Amino acid sequence: MTPTSSSPSVDSAARPDTDGRWTPRLVLLLIALAWPTQLLAAGGILGANATAGVAQAFHTTQVVWFGLTLTLTSTLLTPFVIKLGDLYGKRRVMLAMTALGALGETLAALAGSFWLVLAGRAIAGFYGPFGALSFAAVRDVFPARLVKSASGIMGSSVGLVALVSPFLAGWLVDGWGYRGALWFLAAATAVAFTLVALLVPETPRHSFETGFDWLGGLVLGGGLTAVVYAVGQGQSWGWADARTLGWLVAGTVALAVFLLIERSSAHPILDLKVLRRRPVALALTAGGLAQTVAFTMPGLAILLALYPHIPGVSAGLGWSAHHNAVVSVSWNLVMFGTGLLASRLLRRFDARRIWCAGLVVMAVGYTLVGFRHGNELQLALTSCIANIGAGVVVAGAPALVVGVVTRDEQGLGSGMLNMLISLFGAIVTAGAYAVLAADSTVVKGTAFYLDTGYSWIFWLGALVTVVALALSLFIPPLRDPEAEDARPAGATA
Template sequence: MTPSSSSPSVDLAPRAAADGRWSPRLVLLLIALAWPTQLLAAGGILGANATASVAQTFHTTQVVWFGLTLTLVSTLLTPFVIKLGDQYGKKRVMLAMMALGTLGEALAAVAGSFWLVLAGRAIAGFYGPFGALSFAAIRDLFPPRLVKQASGITGSSVGLVAIGSPFLAGWLVDNWGYRGVLWFLAAATAVAFVLVALLVPETPRYVSGSGFDWLGGLVLGSGLTSVVYAVGQGQSWGWSDTRTLGWLAAGAVALTAFFFVERSSDHPILDLGVLSRRPVALALTAGGLAQTVAFTMPGLAILLALYPHIPGVSAGLGWTAHHNAVVSVSWNVVMFGTGLLISRCLRTFDARKVWWAGLLVMAAGYTLVGFYHGGELELILTSCVANVGAGVVVATAPALVVGVVSRDEQGLGSGMLNMLISLFGAIFTAGAYAILTSDSTVVEDTAFYQDNGYSWIFWFGAMVTLVALLLSLFIPTLRDPVEEDAAGADADGQGMRPAPVPVAGLAPAPTTPSNAATTG
């Protein structure tokens, strides 16, 4: 049994009996956690569709900041969110994040200048790291036998979001412009706040009465943010530009300094001992790479669909946004359905073997898309193969994290996975655009991409997936939440578990068989 972190708190949220059965309360709890988690994915799609309207409204050439501001703030705050969730309870932190997200989107919606819009988006970025807490909360609140299934359903529901979001985005932008998108996001985040406030109990606190490593959080967050910013701007600045190299160097220096800061800190913001364990490092890296492909490739495929078809100039399909949304329903339904099926299979099958199979199918699918993407039927068939694999990947990735960390380390594992997805996503996107640009035609200062470039970005996705598969082969046997909780209960019954540390203002919960398994 892995030792608990420093001081697990009283159990504020006893879980239901570990019989593996769904109840109405658990279904509502899953909805309350899945809604705000998948709102992040919906917000990305809606925001991308609103970008052109923002640029035209404010006549700005800096519209890239409309999305980049939110990403940078989210990256900077993620390490703080991980620690605060363990120290004060995940529910409290989630509510604060959603309140700020609602306020930020509303401010951006009413803003009369572009820079005020960016200020609102920066505040909304506080909501960005929500996924770092939601999957950890599932580990805390669900019966052990349902943890992997609930995590899989939450992860795979991104396919359901991808089905409706393009249609919703078109309706909002066509009728109300970018303000319609921002008001919708503000309202949806407010609904998420109500769901969590009413349906989600507070989670155990795994750190109480300890200090907070503000310096370590700032150094780590600023280092990651510098790298993401440099990679995001590198394509427009040029990779040899002093600005790109300067931001990359600043990020590298900050990340190097972080390791020295954490070694000297009495209360490190991230437990480097946990992250340096081989199973954890392999699972997080492989999970980050594979999910980056699963989440990023559909957005890059939109370029193929929407760019015009001009023989000898542009090899796009020339579809309208509405036509692309209609066609993409097929593979998004496949992704969602596969994820639901796999989330149920995770209760009985080895998650590693399911994960390996999903990576193989996703790599094969994107290889096929690279060869066959010249029309509706070809793209539907090959993308459905790729999204069978993607559905497996997004449903199984949370189970990988659950299987390599203990319950009190779940917040750290989920948070690091989110940070890696952001970092890998920026690098992957920059690499894909570099591939497209290498085989493009420039007409009136506009780059149009050739078919060879489109093929290679899909093959690039397949190669990254194979790298994730290679790393995954070295992940050892995963632990099972059921067995871990049973072992914890046995240890507690024998007097082997440390006594809970009371939190100020709360009476210690009695240690009984009904709650011993949930104290960390």
């Protein structure tokens, strides 16, 4: 018997009448889901480029909150978004999220004080968990034969975003300052709202429940938020600082309390029986770790590129942001192209083998980056190897989740993967900065990093990838969504 969710589908998904081939309507539908999903990645790049302008405009030493506010709001809301999507349909929740996202970025762009900017970013954070719904929606609205490839294309499109966003960020920030970046995000989020409203059909509800576990959601979201906050601040506060330890303990206690609450809740916000299944736990953990590496390492490589080259003091390459954007075209194109190829192969071959092959290549690639990153040619060649694997990872992770959960559990699976990427991302980033700090030189209060530190952050990425590979070897054969979705709702195999 195949375990099923405790919340079977209430209504049947409206599937397009096709034989499993791509049609113009399906292409538009994919764009409508991919645009708002990958806008999150673009927003991260634009926000990073706008941070210095915000600090200077408002003369604040607390500019870290410009990005952190959005991240914490998104983390807190993710459990609620997962459940609301199952209760009321994902399209309705997506529309609310994109509307609030556009409103928040508009408020931040218009703000005349730093705290009002933060209020706008907090509201914009409602849009943050969009990926928890969009990948799950693919299974609801695409023909079963195209679920894996559509998910893969949507995931791999992050390479295209990484290709264009640095140039866009430079143009906006150089021409209009930080407000230019925020106005663009507001307009792009409004476009996302329009695309979802016009092109995405309502998805089926996947829950009979009328109650809602608000307490469980707040405790889970609050616990995750506390841990992410502590890890994010640990480097500046110090890992032994009472504030860091206090937030870590508070977050850990909240997560433990959440487990107790869910066991006795009549309407649990997360179905823990699903998460306790070995295939689900393995796929989510391996997928979260591997995607964390794929998303985090390129951002850390920007430090290497932009920090100055001062012999004996700083081992950065000393590039301009524009030069870095030009050089990074190579590996971002490789990531996008590999992801598209992998999305096609996922329909024909065992997704586990493709996934594991991608992990091997990514681990080898980042090992090589650690050894060879001293100039444009070295960094481009080694990063292209790493991003061959990363392209497979971003395309394969959604297919991995599809293969271990039922259709009714897809929202839970995608949402948990989203939460783990946020959590692992904070931990890996903090670990990378700790590694850099261990091999640094401080000049007039500014830390400059030496080459050994840069090497070790890439080797850290390779090590995390190897851990994901080791877990992936124990994932059992995956479900076929075409066969799974062909059965009546609630049927077991």
